[in-house]
Amino acid sequence: MAEDVVDLCAALLRIDTTNHGRGESAGEREAAEFVAAHLEAAGVPATLLEPAPRRTNVLARVPGTEPDLPAVLVQAHLDVVPADPAEWSVPPFAGIERDGYLWGRGAVDMKDMVAMVLSVVGTWAREGRAPRRDVVLAFVADEEDTGACGAHWLVDHHAGHFAGCAAAISESGGFSHRTFDKRIYPIGTAERGTSHLRLTATGRAGHGSRRNEDNAVLKLVNALGRLAALRHPVRLTPAVRAFIEQVGAALGVPVDLDDVDATIARFGPAAKLVENTVRNSTTPTVLDAGYKVNVIPGSASAEVDVRTLPGTVDELLAAVDDALGPDVRREFLQHQPPVQAPIDSPWFDAMADALRAEDPEAVVVPYCLGGGTDAKAFSRLGIDCYGFAPLYLPEGFDYRSLTHGVDERVPVEGLRFGARVLDRFLSS
Numbered sequence: 001m002a003e004d005v006v007d008l009c010a011a012l013l014r015i016d017t018t019n020h021g022r023g024e025s026a027g028e029r030e031a032a033e034f035v036a037a038h039l040e041a042a043g044v045p046a047t048l049l050e051p052a053p054r055r056t057n058v059l060a061r062v063p064g065t066e067p068d069l070p071a072v073l074v075q076a077h078l079d080v081v082p083a084d085p086a087e088w089s090v091p092p093f094a095g096i097e098r099d100g101y102l103w104g105r106g107a108v109d110m111k112d113m114v115a116m117v118l119s120v121v122g123t124w125a126r127e128g129r130a131p132r133r134d135v136v137l138a139f140v141a142d143e144e145d146t147g148a149c150g151a152h153w154l155v156d157h158h159a160g161h162f163a164g165c166a167a168a169i170s171e172s173g174g175f176s177h178r179t180f181d182k183r184i185y186p187i188g189t190a191e192r193g194t195s196h197l198r199l200t201a202t203g204r205a206g207h208g209s210r211r212n213e214d215n216a217v218l219k220l221v222n223a224l225g226r227l228a229a230l231r232h233p234v235r236l237t238p239a240v241r242a243f244i245e246q247v248g249a250a251l252g253v254p255v256d257l258d259d260v261d262a263t264i265a266r267f268g269p270a271a272k273l274v275e276n277t278v279r280n281s282t283t284p285t286v287l288d289a290g291y292k293v294n295v296i297p298g299s300a301s302a303e304v305d306v307r308t309l310p311g312t313v314d315e316l317l318a319a320v321d322d323a324l325g326p327d328v329r330r331e332f333l334q335h336q337p338p339v340q341a342p343i344d345s346p347w348f349d350a351m352a353d354a355l356r357a358e359d360p361e362a363v364v365v366p367y368c369l370g371g372g373t374d375a376k377a378f379s380r381l382g383i384d385c386y387g388f389a390p391l392y393l394p395e396g397f398d399y400r401s402l403t404h405g406v407d408e409r410v411p412v413e414g415l416r417f418g419a420r421v422l423d424r425f426l427s428s
Contacts, residue, residue, distance in 0.1 A: 003122055005419045006102060006412045008038070009115035013095035013104030019079040019144040027054025028078040028141040031111075035078070035139050036060075038118045042125035044137075049158065055141045055149035059161050062121060064133040070166030071134035072347075072426065073383060075374055076113045077143030077150065077171075080106040087406045101409040109403045110171040112410045113389040114139060116419045120426060123419075131426050136165050143374050146334065151377035165383050167347040172369050173387025174355065174421070176362070178395045179270040182250050184363045185355050186273055187348060188387020190239035191369035192280075193308040193338035194376070195317070198301060199223065201328045205298035212296050217289045219327040220300040224284050226323040227304065232279040234260050237310050239368040240277050242343055246365045247274075272400065276370035280316045281307045303333065307370065310338040336376040341384035351388050354424035358417055359392065388425075392417035 015034065018026045029050075035058045036046035046060045056078075064071075083092035083105040090096050092105040104111075117137065124130060138161075142150035154161070173188035201223065203216035236244070236257065244263060248255035253266040260278050264271045282304055289300030308316050324330060342348070343366045352364035367387075375385035391414040393399050402408045 003119070003126075005115050005119035005415050006097065008118050009102055009107070009112055009410070009415060010095035010097065010104075012111040012115055013102065013106055014093055016093050017079045017106070018082050019142060020082055021145045023145075025055065025079065025142070025145075027056070029054045029056040031078040032056035032058045032139065032141075035114065035118065039121060039137070042121045044121060049154070051149045051153045051157075057141050057150060057154060058137070058139040059154075059158070060137040061161075062124070062131060062135040062137065064131045064135065066132055067134055069133035071136050071164045073136045073138065073162060073165040073168035073378065074117055074426070075138040075140060075151065075168055075170045075378060076110055076117065077140050077374060078111075078114065079141055079144045079150075080109065080111070081144050081404050083408075089407050097412060100413070101411055102415070103407065103409040105408055107402075107408045107410040108399060109408070110389060112391070112415055112418070113171060116389075116415065116422050119419045120423045123423060129427065132428055134164065135426055136162060138162075140374060147374060147377055151374035155377045155380055159381060162378065162381055162383065165381070167341070167384045167386065168375070168378050169351075169386050169388040170375060171373055171387060171389045173367070174351065174390035174418075175399055176359070176391065176393045177270060177273060178393075179247075179268050180251060182363050183359065183361055184247060184250065184270055184273075184365060185390075186243070186365055186367035187351055188369050189343050189348065189366040190237055190310060190340045191338065191372055191375060191387070192277060193310075193313060194334050194336045194372045195306040195308055195313070196333040197304045197306055197320070197330045198333050199304060199324065199328050199330050200299060200301045202299045203296070206296045208294040208296055215296055216298060216300040217296070220289065220302055223324045223328040224302060226325070227282055227284065227320065230282060230319060230323055232281065232316070232319075234278050235280070235309050235312050236260070236278065237340070237368060238343060239340065239366045240274060243274050243365050243367045250363045250365075273367055277309065277368040280309055280312055281305070282320060308338055309368070310340045313337060336372065339375045339379045339385055341386055345384070347384065347386065350428065351386065351425055354421045355390060357424055358421050390418040390421035391415070
């Protein structure tokens with residue numbers, strides 16, 4: 001059994017758990033069996049659950065020394081997005097260590113976190129230690145698609161496993177981000193909602209050479225033009241406001257909440273952490289119309305990636321409907337509300353303390369995730385969900401661009417730092 005967090009991560013990267021979406025997947029079974037075997041070796045019983053063949057989830061619980069305290073959930077997904085080997089410098093599933101980095105699909109999203117958790121649990125077993133409170137573990141399938149075989153299925157069918165969990169941690173937070181002379185560590189306390197839409201326009205089919213005032217393609221294109229022209233207003237949620245104020249104070253730059261765009265522009269590299277979360281967004285991504293150049297089709301459709309900030313969903317959808325007009329109907333492909341957890345919380349304070357214990361110069365701030373995670377599922381159980389998968393990253397390392405990107409990799413010393421931080425947080 002591997003013990004070092006780097007060896008654990010490398011082994012996980014060598015297991016192909018590609019999720020192609022729309023129900024097509026290599027499956028998470030081998031990775032789930034790997035995780036379960038390591039938990040069992042550390043004396044932690046593990047349960048494997050499959051809602052569909054090879055779509056495997058792992059559940060476990062590490063008892064704490066004070067079991068009456070609220071439990072903490074650690075949730076991480078085992079699946080990864082596709083990788084085209086022709087685009088990569090190394091084979092995507094080789095788990096190669098090179099130049100101080102561990103390379104492979106899933107290195108930062110999010111088999112690094114899986115490895116860090118296994119490393120911490122293994123360390124507790126070897127050293128005869130236990131966490132203060134129960135640590136509930138969920139290593140899940142299908143996060144990279146709908147969660148129907150993973151977190152959402154578990155919440156619907158196995159909610160009892162999460163009884164007593166007050167807070168949860170998972171991906172997309174706790175990593176270092178160098179900005180000027182500061183190391184900023186954003187902890188995810190919110191994330192935008194996901195309201196993916198399919199738009200459909202219908203009209204009169206006919207010959208492409210003839211006049212047609214009922215052209216479905218034109219109806220759709222015109223509606224998309226109006227949608228693209230929307231200028232969504234700034235909406236400062238608690239997490240975003242706190243990020244702007246605290247980062248501005250740390251960097252010593254003026255903060256003007258009446259001109260948020262100008263304020264963010266003064267943040268340098270830290271602007272990327274907040275620029276997508278001061279507004280909602282409506283981004284057309286898929287078009288489908290026609291089958292022959294001289295035929296006007298009877299229908300045309302598009303798909304739009306809609307992201308909503310907490311408290312703005314109804315307002316945003318009303319603006320979308322106004323832009324689409326009467327000739328285009330919409331339906332939800334996915335409709336998951338935004339997520340928010342408290343910033344002024346002992347959970348947030350404990351995460352910040354664990355980071356500062358390993359990096360005394362850490363500037364820890366709350367932030368809002370622009371995309372989405374399985375927090376949307378677990379928050380349905382009343383659990384406060386945080387993005388906290390700690391990593392120490394070298395200056396100039398563009399961590400966020402490697403998520404779903406080519407040549408995904410994670411620094412090996414960053415992994416070891418993250419395991420130490422997780423140990424501090426989960427132990428105490």
